[in-house]
Amino acid sequence: MIVVVNLFFSFAFGLHAFADNDMAESGVHPDAHVAEQVLQPSEEMISELTKDAAELDSSKLKKHRVKASVNLESATASSELQEGLISAPQSVIATATAETNTYTGYIQQEGTSSYLYPIYVQPGSILQVQMDNPASAQLDYDLYLYEFDMSTGDLNPTPIDYSIYGTYLNNYGNGSRTLSENVGTKNSTAGSKAYLIEAYGAVGGSINEPFTLTVSTSATYDSYETDENALHAYPFTVATGGSTLSSRSINSEVDQDWYKITVPESRNYDAMHIDLDQASVGNGYKAELYGALSNNRMALMPSTNGNVSLGTGTYYLRVFTTNNYSDNNYSLHLQPILRADKVVITGYNSNGGPNDYPTYAYGRYYRITGTSFTVTGVAATSDNYAVANAEVEVIWENDYWSEGSNNRYRSAKVMTDSSGQFTATLSLPPSTGSISQYLPGAISFTHYYDICGVLAKVTSRPSANDTDIVYHFAYSIYGG
Numbered sequence: 001m002i003v004v005v006n007l008f009f010s011f012a013f014g015l016h017a018f019a020d021n022d023m024a025e026s027g028v029h030p031d032a033h034v035a036e037q038v039l040q041p042s043e044e045m046i047s048e049l050t051k052d053a054a055e056l057d058s059s060k061l062k063k064h065r066v067k068a069s070v071n072l073e074s075a076t077a078s079s080e081l082q083e084g085l086i087s088a089p090q091s092v093i094a095t096a097t098a099e100t101n102t103y104t105g106y107i108q109q110e111g112t113s114s115y116l117y118p119i120y121v122q123p124g125s126i127l128q129v130q131m132d133n134p135a136s137a138q139l140d141y142d143l144y145l146y147e148f149d150m151s152t153g154d155l156n157p158t159p160i161d162y163s164i165y166g167t168y169l170n171n172y173g174n175g176s177r178t179l180s181e182n183v184g185t186k187n188s189t190a191g192s193k194a195y196l197i198e199a200y201g202a203v204g205g206s207i208n209e210p211f212t213l214t215v216s217t218s219a220t221y222d223s224y225e226t227d228e229n230a231l232h233a234y235p236f237t238v239a240t241g242g243s244t245l246s247s248r249s250i251n252s253e254v255d256q257d258w259y260k261i262t263v264p265e266s267r268n269y270d271a272m273h274i275d276l277d278q279a280s281v282g283n284g285y286k287a288e289l290y291g292a293l294s295n296n297r298m299a300l301m302p303s304t305n306g307n308v309s310l311g312t313g314t315y316y317l318r319v320f321t322t323n324n325y326s327d328n329n330y331s332l333h334l335q336p337i338l339r340a341d342k343v344v345i346t347g348y349n350s351n352g353g354p355n356d357y358p359t360y361a362y363g364r365y366y367r368i369t370g371t372s373f374t375v376t377g378v379a380a381t382s383d384n385y386a387v388a389n390a391e392v393e394v395i396w397e398n399d400y401w402s403e404g405s406n407n408r409y410r411s412a413k414v415m416t417d418s419s420g421q422f423t424a425t426l427s428l429p430p431s432t433g434s435i436s437q438y439l440p441g442a443i444s445f446t447h448y449y450d451i452c453g454v455l456a457k458v459t460s461r462p463s464a465n466d467t468d469i470v471y472h473f474a475y476s477i478y479g480g
Contacts, residue, residue, distance in 0.1 A: 036344040036378045038386040038420055041241030041336075049224055049234040049245075055260070055314055056231050056296050060164040060202065065157065066146060068115050072153035072194055098218040098252040098325070104210045107141060107201035116213060117196035118148065121187040125219045126226055128184040129197055130254035132212045133167070135177040140167040140203035141211055143181035148194040155196055160185055163229040166295035167203070179290070179298045182256050184226030216252035220327050224248060224257070230290070230298065230316040233260035238272070240385055242335035250285060250325040259317040261289075261334070263310050268381035269336035274317070275306045280330035284323025287332060290316045307337060340390040340416075340458040341382035345466045349374040352473070360437045360471060362451060367471040374425045377456050377466065379416045386420030391459040394424035398452045398472060400432040413459060424456075433474030448474040 105114040121127045131143045145161040148154065163181035170179065187193045199211055224247075227234060236259040237243065248257050261272075274287050289308050290298040298316065301308045319332060347354055351370035358367050375394045379387045393413045401407040407429035414424045433448030450472040457465035 036346050036380070038378055038380045038384050040419065041338065041385050042239060043241040044237075044239035044243045046236070046243055046245040047247070049236075049247075051227075051232065052235055054231040054233075056292060057294075058164070058231070060142065060296075061159070061162055064142075064144070064162075064200065066144065066155070066159070066198060067113060068117075068155065068196065068198070070115075070117065070155050070196070072118060072148050072150075097220045097327075098216050100214060100216040100253055103213040103215070105199060105213065106207060106210050107199060107205045108207050109205040110201050110203060112201055112205065114199045114211075115196060116199075116215070118194035119197060119215060119217075120192050120194050121185075121217050122192055122219065123187055123190055125217050126184060126186045126221050126251075127195060128216045128218070128226065128228055128252050128254050128256075129182065130214045130228075130256075131163070131181040131199055132214070133178055133181065134206060134209035134211060135169060135175065136204075136206070136209060137167060137169055138204045139201075139206060139209070141181065142200045142202050143183050144198040144200060145183040145185060146196040146198065147185070148196065150189075150191065150193060159198075161226075161228070163231070164202075164296055165229075166293070166297035168293065168297035168299055170298075170300040172300070179300075182228035182254065184228035186226060214254045216254050218251045218255075221251040221255075222247065222249045222329070225251070225255075227258050228254075228256050230258050230260075230292070230296075230318070233258035233316050235260045235262070236317065236334065238334045238336055240268070240336060240338070242273075242333060244331060244333045246329050246331040248319070248332070249327055249329050250280075250283075250319065250321045251327065252325060253321060255320065255325065257319040259319075259332075261315045261317060263312055263315065265312045267310075267312065267336075268341070268383055268385060269310070269338050271307050271309045271337040273306050273333075273335040273337055274303070274308060275333050275335075276319070277331035279328070283326060284321050285319060285330055286322060287317060287319050290318070292316060338381050338385055338387045340379040340387040340392075340461060340464050342464050343377055343379050343392060343456045343458055343466045345375060345377040345454065345456050345468055347376045348470065349376075358471070360435075360447070360449070363469070365469050365471055367449070367473050368428065368431075368452070369473050371428045371430060372425065373410075373428050374423060375454060375456060376421065376423050378420045379422065379458060379464070380420055386416075386418075388416055388418045388420060390416045390420070390422075392416060392422045392424070393457055393459050394422075394426065395455045395457075396426050396428065396452060397455075398429075398432070398450050400434040400450045401429065405429075422456075428472070431472040431474035444479055445476045447476045450474070 143163040144159040161183040289301040348366045395411040410426045412424040
């Protein structure tokens with residue numbers, strides 16, 4: 001930091017070699033700083049969501065074919081329903097209309113499947129299924145959803161939904177595990193429909209480590225269902241001042257809402273703040289951001305107080321519940337943490353006021369009078385948006401004081417406000433009065449002062465800085 005300051009101040013004090021003490025009007029700087037005009041980031045309410053093509057790898061789907069040969073007429077609750085599974089219904093306490101059951105099962109060999117059918121869904125209701133896999137890096141299970149032809153009872157071999165994440169063990173605080181596989185569908189017909197769920201061992205198998213299926217049907221849900229995995233994520237455009245979505249709800253304990261966020265290379269931020277309204281957080285709702293690795297492995301992005309560091313690329317955000325759920329909509333807010341790419345000093349103040357810009361031999365600069373010195377300025381992005389909550393350090397240096405005097409430097413760290421403005425007040429040592437300037441006239445004076453340097457920089461980005469020269473007035477002698 002001192003090296004950066006000295007590089008500038010060596011230029012400032014190099015003015016000594018070029019100054020002409022007889023040229024009182026040699027300065028070319030303005031009388032005062034012009035206030036920097038920055039843009040205020042605008043917020044946006046997301047009123048509509050539209051799906052686009054999935055960017056995740058779907059090659060697994062092309063290779064997979066269901067091996068079950070079943071018909072609704074031959075399916076019975078005592079045999080087919082529990083083929084490869086052990087039924088374990090679980091009662092659910094909820095504030096929304098959802099019926100939920102859980103089942104456990106095993107995939108004993110790679111390339112084999114366990115099935116659950118028939119699952120009936122009433123007209124207008126939705127089906128949501130979650131598979132929690134064993135926490136093993138050697139196992140990779142996928143989830144497929146099929147529907148029966150209700151007129152013939154035959155199974156349609158083409159899946160209507162699928163979840164094909166690769167195994168990636170994330171640390172979720174309460175243990176290490178891979179992201180759950182989730183699928184869903186809506187029965188848009190006028191009659192009841194039947195479905196088959198397939199848990200497939202894409203890699204490995206185990207006779208000791210079970211998976212768990214949670215199956216929920218609900219007649220109450222938001223208009224954007226179903227979007228149970230990242231392949232169905234809705235693109236979410238984030239405004240410079242933040243974007244808010246409040247038209248979604250979590251309608252069951254396994255409901256997952258997914259959004260896709262694309263961070264451009266031309267971004268003016270390196271982090272995003274993600275949060276939910278307090279009522280939803282109280283219900284156990286969470287918002288998590290994931291980065292997609294090869295083979296659709298979903299890596300949880302670390303979050304600190306809701307802030308997630310981001311680079312250029314595509315990310316996937318899921319909203320889900322760890323406890324209760326409700327028909328009430330949640331409010332999801334995303335706020336870019338704008339990057340301060342530049343700092344501009346906009347003004348000064350001291351005992352002589354903010355407009356004290358005399359012209360001495362070294363040019364026209366602000367003159368500090370007294371020992372209290374205030375520096376104001378603004379921090380902004382490269383495209384001139386105001387940056388709030390950025391830490392700025394202001395440093396004053398007077399090379400006329402020796403290093404050992406402890407008076408050569410003064411500094412202060414301050415935070416920018418919501419408009420990107422900052423104000424730093426420094427308590428200075430007295431001027432040494434090392435430079436004299438004779439001012440002739442009807443009444444002549446000799447002024448004594450120092451030439452000092454000022455640096456304002458973003459603490460986390462020292463390259464974002466502004467520098468200036470100021471005078472520090474000591475005293476004057478009449479008729480000198």
